[in-house]
Amino acid sequence: MDGKEKVDPELTTESSWRVGGRGVSDNVNEFFFGSDRESSILSEFGWNIPADSSCGFGDSDRIDSNLAGESISDYVSVSVSAPQRTTELMAVVEKVEASVSSSSSEDQPEKSTASGGSSAKPPAETASKARKKGQKRIRQPRFAFVTKSEVDHLEDGYRWRKYGQKAVKNSPFPRSYYRCTNSKCTVKKRVERSSEDPSVVITTYEGQHCHHSIGFPRGGIISHDQAAFASRLTPSIHYSAGLQYPQENSLHIAQSQHVPAAGKIRESHTVQETISSHPPVDQGLLGDIVPSGVRNV
DNA sequence: CGCCTTTGACCCGCGC
């Protein structure tokens, strides 16, 4: 593993990674969630969150009771708490087929034995940790986002629990491992800073949520949380791929700028200048996703 | 009190 140090070792070394076939949307929300279910990037990766998902909702999923009866897929509230200070977001989207070797129908990769043994545990349980003996680690669909941000952990509407951190070879920055807090959800994500550009955060998602937690009602109804989330995730986007990641045909890169509409983030201006070379598209996406009536959050 | 982060150890896959 020497080729790393680029983006993500796997982004560059795994042949299974493919080019995200879609372009970049006009705004991050659309980019992530899509104006249409079928057109969202997330849906491309299977994150189209089926309305009939049966894994239940985690404690963090707060569906507006008023909307509970409606199509869940259309009405989902988000819960964003920690203020993030994303400044610029460059999305490197990739799609990968789940590269599984053994049971192809197995959807619970390392879920293995949540109770699996571990350090300080009698070796008798090592079997559990061995991930179901004979079963190779299953790679679920993954996609990564390269984000220029000051904060490592970007809010995406879901709640994550950090379960590990490792130093990355050839990189002064550690890589953090997060898992969706929904016990029935196996989605994981890794967050690490680029060793080449410390201001760039690489977030890699793996797997797909089987519950709702993010999304914006296209109808117009939006909760406080949603608005809050929207205001944070509402960037002015700039198309311009490029980035210095030589992923030729393996990466689909999009770049955008995140300018908190709420104005809570002060670096906004600085950022603006930082990327002044790109055609600023302001107006914040709030206009696109948040009904004017609820903009004042 | 419950949830989350930290942290060190362990396991696994892979390259040499």
Place this chain on the structure above:
DNA sequence: GCGCGGGTCAAAGGCG
């Protein structure tokens, strides 16, 4: 076969 690096676990501590 060995070593390295990545990924995961879970105990312990911290925080709201």
